[in-house]
Amino acid sequence: MSTEALLGQLNTPQQEAVLHMQGPLLVLAGAGSGKTRVITMRIAHLIEQGVAPWQLLAVTFTNKAAEEMQHRVDQLVPGRGSGVVLSTYHRFCSKLLRQEGKAIGLSNHYVIYDEHDQKSLVKECLTELNLDEKKFKPGVLLSLISRSKDELIDAQSYEIHALADPDPFRQMVAGVYRLYQKKLAASNAVDFGDLILKSAELLRDHAAVREKYQDRFRYILVDEYQDTNRAQYVLTKTLAAKHRNLCVVGDDDQCVYVWRGADIRNILEFEKEYPEAKVVKLEQNYRSTERILDAARNVVRNNKFRKEKKLWTAKTGGDPVVADEFQDERQEALVVASTIKQGVVKDGLRYGDHAVFYRINAQSRVLEDALRRMEIPYKIIGTLRFYERAEVKDVLAYLRLVINPVDLLALRRVVNVPARGLGKTSLEQIERFAGEKHLSLFEALGRAHDMHALTGRARNAAVEFHTLVSTLIANRDVWSSHEMIRQVLEATRYLKILEEDDDGESQVRAQNVRELVNAVGEYEERSSDKSTAGFLEQVSLVADSDEIESTRHATGGRPPGSVVDGANYVTLMTVHLAKGLEFPFVFMTGMEEGLFPIGESDFSQEELEEERRLCYVGMTRAKKYLYLTWASSRRLFGHSRWNAPSRFIQEAGLSTNRTESPVSSPAVESEVREPVWDSYHAGLGTLDADLATPYQVGMRVRHPEFGEGKIIEKSGLGDSLKVMVLFDSGQWKKLLVKYANLERL
DNA sequence: GCCGCGAGAGTTTTT
DNA sequence: CTCTCGCGGC
Ligand SMILES: Nc1ncnc2c1ncn2[C@@H]1O[C@H](COP(=O)(O)OP(=O)(O)OP(=O)(O)O)[C@@H](O)[C@H]1O
Numbered sequence: 001m002s003t004e005a006l007l008g009q010l011n012t013p014q015q016e017a018v019l020h021m022q023g024p025l026l027v028l029a030g031a032g033s034g035k036t037r038v039i040t041m042r043i044a045h046l047i048e049q050g051v052a053p054w055q056l057l058a059v060t061f062t063n064k065a066a067e068e069m070q071h072r073v074d075q076l077v078p079g080r081g082s083g084v085v086l087s088t089y090h091r092f093c094s095k096l097l098r099q100e101g102k103a104i105g106l107s108n109h110y111v112i113y114d115e116h117d118q119k120s121l122v123k124e125c126l127t128e129l130n131l132d133e134k135k136f137k138p139g140v141l142l143s144l145i146s147r148s149k150d151e152l153i154d155a156q157s158y159e160i161h162a163l164a165d166p167d168p169f170r171q172m173v174a175g176v177y178r179l180y181q182k183k184l185a186a187s188n189a190v191d192f193g194d195l196i197l198k199s200a201e202l203l204r205d206h207a208a209v210r211e212k213y214q215d216r217f218r219y220i221l222v223d224e225y226q227d228t229n230r231a232q233y234v235l236t237k238t239l240a241a242k243h244r245n246l247c248v249v250g251d252d253d254q255c256v257y258v259w260r261g262a263d264i265r266n267i268l269e270f271e272k273e274y275p276e277a278k279v280v281k282l283e284q285n286y287r288s289t290e291r292i293l294d295a296a297r298n299v300v301r302n303n304k305f306r307k308e309k310k311l312w313t314a315k316t317g318g319d320p321v322v323a324d325e326f327q328d329e330r331q332e333a334l335v336v337a338s339t340i341k342q343g344v345v346k347d348g349l350r351y352g353d354h355a356v357f358y359r360i361n362a363q364s365r366v367l368e369d370a371l372r373r374m375e376i377p378y379k380i381i382g383t384l385r386f387y388e389r390a391e392v393k394d395v396l397a398y399l400r401l402v403i404n405p406v407d408l409l410a411l412r413r414v415v416n417v418p419a420r421g422l423g424k425t426s427l428e429q430i431e432r433f434a435g436e437k438h439l440s441l442f443e444a445l446g447r448a449h450d451m452h453a454l455t456g457r458a459r460n461a462a463v464e465f466h467t468l469v470s471t472l473i474a475n476r477d478v479w480s481s482h483e484m485i486r487q488v489l490e491a492t493r494y495l496k497i498l499e500e501d502d503d504g505e506s507q508v509r510a511q512n513v514r515e516l517v518n519a520v521g522e523y524e525e526r527s528s529d530k531s532t533a534g535f536l537e538q539v540s541l542v543a544d545s546d547e548i549e550s551t552r553h554a555t556g557g558r559p560p561g562s563v564v565d566g567a568n569y570v571t572l573m574t575v576h577l578a579k580g581l582e583f584p585f586v587f588m589t590g591m592e593e594g595l596f597p598i599g600e601s602d603f604s605q606e607e608l609e610e611e612r613r614l615c616y617v618g619m620t621r622a623k624k625y626l627y628l629t630w631a632s633s634r635r636l637f638g639h640s641r642w643n644a645p646s647r648f649i650q651e652a653g654l655s656t657n658r659t660e661s662p663v664s665s666p667a668v669e670s671e672v673r674e675p676v677w678d679s680y681h682a683g684l685g686t687l688d689a690d691l692a693t694p695y696q697v698g699m700r701v702r703h704p705e706f707g708e709g710k711i712i713e714k715s716g717l718g719d720s721l722k723v724m725v726l727f728d729s730g731q732w733k734k735l736l737v738k739y740a741n742l743e744r745l
Numbered sequence: 746g747c748c749g750c751g752a753g754a755g756t757t758t759t760t
Numbered sequence: 761c762t763c764t765c766g767c768g769g770c
Contacts, residue, residue, distance in 0.1 A: 061760080062759090062760075063760085088760065089760075090760050091760090115759090192759090192760055193760095195760085196760095256758080257758080257759080257760090259757085259758070259759095260758080260759065260760080359757070359758075360756090360757050360758070361757085361758085362756080362757090382759095383759070416746090419746085419747075421746070421747095422746090423746040423747075424746080425746080426746085455746095457746095458746095541760075542760095574757085574758060574759090575758080576757090576758050576759070577758090577759085595757095598757055598758080599757080610758095614758080635761095636756095636761095637755080637756060637761065637762090638761035638762080639761085
């Protein structure tokens with residue numbers, strides 16, 4: 001596409017940003033103002049100007065966003081777009097380490113440990129250090145370690161800081177952190193944080209590598225810059241140090257990953273960091289109607305820590321933003337589904353134009369039920385539970401072991417899978433032997449004959465296992481990933497054993513294994529790197545890519561309104577995942593205090609502001625129509641509780657409509673509605689199932705200090721009976737009934 | 746060494 | 761409600 005044609009799709013400030021050729025560039029602008037379009041067009045324009053695609057590095061926040069941008073670029077400059085390095089930070093770093101990791105002692109067959117692996121490793125550390133898991137929760141320690149990595153603090157630096165600190169807890173964390181890293185290194189493994197941290201350290205400490213990449217990337221572009229962490233910031237800065245053509249775009253109001261280490265200062269202080277930077281403001285929102293934009297801005301305006309930005313839209317007026325109350329989450333889901341159905345059936349809308357957002361993944365199930373009942377095609381975007389299934393992990397562990405035989409977690413996982421008589425005791429013996437002889441555990445397995453303490457059976461099993469895996473290893477550079485996984489299943493009889501078991505659960509597992517084989521096959525078709533290592537990397541990095549599709553309903557006919565292209569479905573996802581996307585019709589569900597904003601009322605100002613930004617992100621995804629819903633009673637994680645409407649509804653300047661009875665929709669068959677009602681009543685029943693105490697959920701009470709309120713949750717029994725009370729003042733508290741002096745009303 | 750049972754705990758958001 | 765962990769019996 002010619003430069004003129006490219007520029008024709010942009011407004012004046014956007015053009016300025018795209019045409020800016022020399023030096024740093026900051027685009028700080030509100031939602032829907034065309035920031036992403038600037039990045040995309042800038043890439044195309046630079047290529048038009050003769051910059052070689054491989055000299056461009058563009059970073060996005062999710063793999064999905066990267067794919068979309070790649071697609072756009074390919075359209076704009078056909079045939080030349082594929083050379084651009086366009087990926088997430090994590091993928092970029094993964095490739096970098098694969099290529100250059102040997103400089104820091106990382107073999108190119110390293111594996112990426114996921115959160116589950118990380119937790120196991122932390123647990124091992126605690127055990128080895130004689131620390132009580134009850135007192136020091138692995139999850140808490142892991143998050144301390146991960147946050148440190150986000151801030152570019154490696155184990156050594158952490159230890160140095162800790163030494164200067166008399167707090168024994170920090171000393172302890174330092175010990176765990178160091179051991180944790182030692183274990184990762186022993187397994188030739190890195191975690192997510194390491195991908196960035198080690199890349200930054202690699203560039204810092206190895207001039208040759210640093211200069212190579214600094215020379216190469218003449219232009220660097222970063223989308224969603226407000227959500228980068230310190231490590232990513234330093235990495236970016238290093239890479240851009242030579243050419244200084246760093247373009248970052250973002251919106252401080254959309255920073256929603258502080259809990260994961262995002263540092264909003266990266267974008268707010270960009271000008272300080274690069275005084276010569278050109279700053280472009282985009283003030284026209286092209287996405288939403290005025291009403292939607294006003295509502296969203298009314299919410300985020302309540303934040304103290306933000307930069308005020310102008311934002312206007314030419315789409316004046318528009319449909320009013322609606323907020324509705326429902327009796328419970330089933331009602332809510334039912335109405336969301338029937339509203340969508342009505343729009344499609346009556347007004348000829350497309351399912352694909354609709355998205356339903358929620359704060360937490362657990363909310364999705366009841367929405368799914370409702371959509372399925374009404375035969376509405378939908379897709380859930382989110383972290384895939386598929387790769388968390390035991391049978392899938394087993395097979396993946398075999399693949400990992402073949403690629404990287406020192407991967408201790410993978411080895412431990414499968415050494416006795418399927419059961420071959422190599423239990424805990426035998427393995428401990430072998431591990432001890434390995435330690436003494438300075439062998440890896442895998443090598444030690446091959447020398448089990450020398451271990452006289454082992455039973456004959458265990459000895460044979462160990463050697464047999466070693467031989468089996470060795471044969472696979474011998475072929476790892478010969479076989480493609482698809483071939484490899486089939487050979488793994490063949491050699492271990494893993495799938496056979498499942499298939500021979502009549503148990504229903506085994507059949508499901510067998511099916512999952514077959515699906516994994518298919519996934520490998522598909523991967524091989526799609527990608528240029530057909531190796532097993534490539535597949536494993538893909539699995540580790542692309543947690544978000546995939547969708548669980550729902551088209552299980554109506555095998556006979558196509559649901560009304562669906563089109564043949566197959567892309568016509570309602571999208572379900574968390575608000576976090578919606579960042580960067582847009583839909584004509586958006587439903588935000590679960591708009592309740594305690595759920596959105598999430599947490600008990602003791603959240604800090606910072607946490608509340610992040611929730612508010614998240615709400616702003618969600619609302620600004622809508623182009624034409626925005627519908628907020630909340631349920632006065634919600635069953636979640638097996639417990640019902642009463643809710644107050646989210647403060648964000650009020651902040652948005654909306655008032656709630658109460659829906660007394662279920663909205664009957666002509667699109668809903670009566671036979672479909674019945675079961676919903678049945679389960680609705682069943683759900684209510686559980687609310688007052690335990691009547692053993694005089695205090696019940698829903699009851700109004702008076703507290704001498706806090707005044708009147710309603711009991712929204714109850715826990716414990718007897719003297720430890722606790723109730724959560726939502727006071728009319730808006731605050732809520734968990735109280736021990738024994739001491740609270742409550743008066744029933 | 747293996748398997749099944751029961752008690753207990755714990756649940757945001759994701760690269 | 762669902763999953764994990766630890767224990768005890770085979
Ligand atoms: N100059 C323009 N003229 C018309 N439409 C535009 C223009 N620039 C962007 N758009 C459209 O506006 C919408 C929002 O653009 P884009 O996604 O680039 O915004 P953004 O600033 O990245 O949004 P957010 O930060 O909310 O994710 C898109 O549908 C895009 O196609």
